[in-house]
Amino acid sequence: MTHVITRTCCNDAACVDVCPVDCIHPRPGDPGFTTAESLYIDPAACIDCGACADVCPVGAIVGDHALDVEGRTSLRLAETYLEAFPPAPDRAPRPAPAPRHTAGPLRVAVVGTGPSAYYAAQELLERTGGDVSLTLFDRLPVPGGLVRFGVAPDHGATKGFGDGLERLLRRPQVRLHLDVEIGEHLTTGELLARHHAVVYAVGASGERRLGVPGEDLAGSLPARDLVAWYNGHPDHAGRDVPLDTGRAVVIGNGNVALDVARVLVSGRTALAATDIAPHALDALRDSAIREVHVVGRRDASHGAFSTPELLALDRIDGVQVLVGDGEAVTGPVDGYAAGLKSEAVARYAGRTPDPDRRRIVLRFGRTPREIVDDGAGAVAGVRFGTPDGGTELLDCGLVLRAIGYRGTPLRGLPFDDDRAAVPHAAGRALHEPGGAPLTGHYVTGWIKRGPSGVIGTNRGCAAETVAALLEDHAAGRLTDPGPGAEADLDRLLAERRPGRVGLAGWRAIDRAERLGGRAAGAPRRKIVTLESLRTTAAQTPPTP
Template sequence: MPHVITQSCCSDASCVYACPVNCIHPTPDEPDFHTAEMLYIDPVECVDCGACVTACPVDAIKHDGSLNPAERIFLELNADFYTEPRPRPLLAPVVPPLQVRAPGALRVAIVGSGPAAMYAADEVLTIPAARVRMYERLPQPGGLSRFGVAPDHQRTRAVSRQFDAIRTNPRLELLTGVEVGTDLMHQQLLAEHDAVIYAVGASADRPLDVPGAELPGVTSATEFVAWYNGHPDFTDRSFDLSSRRAVIVGNGNVALDVARILTTDPDRLAATDIAPHALKALQQSKIDEVIAVGRRGLAQSAFTVPELVGVTSMPDVDVVISESELKSLPDTDPRARILRDLPRRPGNRRIVLEYLQSPTAIVGESAVRSVEFARNELVAAADGTVRVKPTGELRTVATGLVLTSIGYRGRPVADLPFDDVDGTVPHTAGRVNGIRATYVAGWIKRGPTGFIGTNKSCAQETVRSLVADYNSGLLA
């Protein structure tokens, strides 16, 4: 009887190195690691030792006999990953320990305190006597792991225990309430440290550029997430939850998180880490339907399968999708298996997944009253990709709340180069181009891709570049 990786997988790959038979893939050295939605256990090769269970920081791995009904789909998902033969060595390649020419001398500043920053600090601190000073703008550390994970994703939030343990290292000094670029400049950091790593994330939203987007009642899903997670910059925000319907433009994981929070029974949210002010507002909410709209088809949905499992497993919320959209997926697609024959239960709130529509205008005078959408069709491009083409048909959806969830992007960092197209700092293997002793990790390095644990291998690459430069005398 094998073990199974389930919904809360964070992809940090701790389980990969714990496995004695290399049956968990993709591994960080494999090309599909950075694009995989989660990791998977080979049910044939698994020897049922349970070493991965202990290694997992988010309790995502279960024995197949202990799966609840909603998690049974992960038996298929894990097995499906190994339908095609996958060549592999006896054991996953182990990352060699860092070695430096003068261990006691290395001093590293890290800007930010989210997952990428913590993984980078953990890697640096494997060097005997190396020291890290971490700078965080907010009064609390944690970044995305504290303010970006939905409060009802308790197992995913458990990764913060790992970061809490890293912060207890006596060679790590955490300074909160310090904004680099305002309170402290880059050259000051370089004067006091051998190197500086920026792990500042991608906190800006891609704007919705349509008429009426500035109306009250239109905001980003990112701000809504920060509000219900108690981010200090957004605790004073208020949202109009008095209409029956909310519209989310976009259908990624953040969009589904927001849809789930808006439709979950507040009594269940009360048992989570949701901010008290948000819980009070949601207890008075009149919203009973959330429509998440994508400009392309179901096959191109941005959400992951684990996120979809979480939404469709809610006992008091129905997920609705048209039969025509379902027919666009092959029967072998796990999303088709999850969405087919979903129950309709009287009195339940609804999350409606709609496709092939692009917003063209937000309508209202003093506040949003509706959204105008143009219907699209999919056409094959010359390069083999699928693109959307407007059909000329318009549709209007009444709503009092519009949340945009069409992507993150990084903000420029003081004294560093910035690629305004990608929203990242130009770099080579984490080394900031043209700036001595300066490095990047996380979303400001690679863009808003991957999951919390993906930052681990990203940070490891950056720190290895830093150590190589230190050993070569380039940081002197």
Template structure:
């Protein structure tokens, strides 16, 4: 008997779960991939840096999944607004929440609500053309910007601020971001981390790219580097990344107009300013048993923009148990939340790992569904969903609608760029109607 599965979220976790379901049940599975936007691919489209096109190429794999027998993309449908979890679990044999972790964790320091303080999901969404953030106010009139965090997202944000518009021409960065960055006064970009180079989670590629920017030079204080012999304890990849950091410390300041300052051993304690962000106050730290401990020594980093790259949280959904401390849905290690409801990806384990890390998650949750639901209850879940949405005046978009949006974005791209995204849902719906 056919198994009906609804996957909520058309990002990497959702598509890897669909891929796993097709491999497990083949033609005996009917899968609806539901997303609140008319466009699929989630983090690939709106989270991956626009100048990293090779990473975005994984969407071709998801396209193949979407064209598989029994798979539908159902866009422009929002859980909680258009349909409830209780209704979905009554229609489908299994519902999988693959909604990611789209909300920024707050910094939690005085002044973090001042204008000019942004989370990385918002800032990245702005330059990637996500409809939720297209109208974001990103102040770029101050010479300083502070990026809080020592991971790849922090480097992405710093690199986008540091690149020339010519360097971004072959990316799919949103045109409104290019226009703002063209007028940017930012010349000092500070990447702030509580611990040192050995504890940073940059990858080799991300760190290395900073040494090849046209108008920007990365600077590291030599005193922040641990003894070189301690690098031997690192794994090869991390050791190579630290090698890039050491090379930045060895190069004297040149004449490039933009400087990327690595502020290791600095803990943010406050954002200050007269009605807006004007400086980030940081405390010098030292390591004790691997933990950053404040020394009481304070410094002010002049900046009009503060971007917090410190983690994300999954949005709550009415009727779904939630672990507030971990910022994700509450469930067992295989993704079970309660009978008929599951989670995969960041919604299951929290925001960690790479895009490919979501693939094992998909297979794990499908194994759990197979153990819990040996056979489907029958019926045409897709038709039932469509009828319910139609009765409420909801008009979903399908994969062919996305293909029309995709073709239009490619055709309107500036020279050298892969596409120019539509930045409002109404634009997308107008095109696909």
């Protein structure tokens, strides 16, 4: 008997910390940990204790007696990985836990409520033994960040990460201020003056650009905008997405590209049981899209997608996955991950298109040259460069640019435009790249390292930042805000943002959304406009 880590693995390695027989690979510090598609349990060494399953934040670990088709695929991937990278018999012992911080009480603000903010807050609570006061801020009236607005609606297990955030918000050391924008309602200086330190975990909300003609035509959208639209982000709830076309093209082939392709061709029945935004569910019900091409620059062995996500496409009801003619890699390739990806893509090659099914077509070796104008300012197709030096025109009415996110400046903090992130040293914000620390200001997550990694990557990132913060506190480098800091912050917020949403308001929103989803058999029906969110939150006693 063994436990198995399935497709939803978030790579935060909490499971590694609790495994009594050290059978989960790779672990932090091992070669390949930072680039691993998943963690893997060695079935030959697992004692089936279940400790890993208890701490997994996304419910990705199950016993082998309960495996479905997806789980059995994950077990085979684990066996393949461990054959390629057998555990070393002289493996170094796991590092000892970080020492407890004993420099006295600490008051920290965390700006953001997504995964990177969650891990920073958790690390602060653990390292201080709870001797810390935390103030969490978000510019929106709801918490969750990437988990609420970035994870695909049909990835319900991954959205279970939000349960950990809910437990965090119930801690007595934590206060929550939603619908408050730092840099707008409070300056960074005003915030720091009322805390020992501020940790910015604001993510990367911008987009990378293709830099080709036609990029701004009607019907050409960043994939992040579509993701925000179907996940009910208030900034995108009213967006008009042209779904009256038979074919869409996604440029880029990472997991976000696979997500948007999957959502565009999934049937209403499958999506109705998720937390997809109501307006998106209605629009997709009437969608004319029958075919989505997912197009990458490099060959199949170097696709940016993960193998488990690619294999999962073949389990979408009513959808066929195809590969462009001659675009699957034939013959051996170098590297374990490249080999897995080549084999996965090859499974879809040579299939005969089924006219009765919607389809996802994987394309490789194509470089976008131009998004073609239909003569009326809208998308008519995409012209790609091909490996033989020629071009190919792919007709379509919707283009989604899925080539990555980009950090945006936060008013009051330095910004490194080359990296699209705040300049830092081990999480300490710097006045400029390579410059002196900006005392009391820290960064974690995408605004620190750039938009890379998965949810669990933020755990190690936050640990580094918190270690720097605690070191500075112990060394006396941080200014004590004084005993009246919390009351002074409340006074300032009451003046600047009297209608802000607190924990009680968020609970009212959460309760209303869950009740709304119950009738449809969905986990929730999201409230998507700022006005409706604020109205729902106000049906509670005001924030003290």
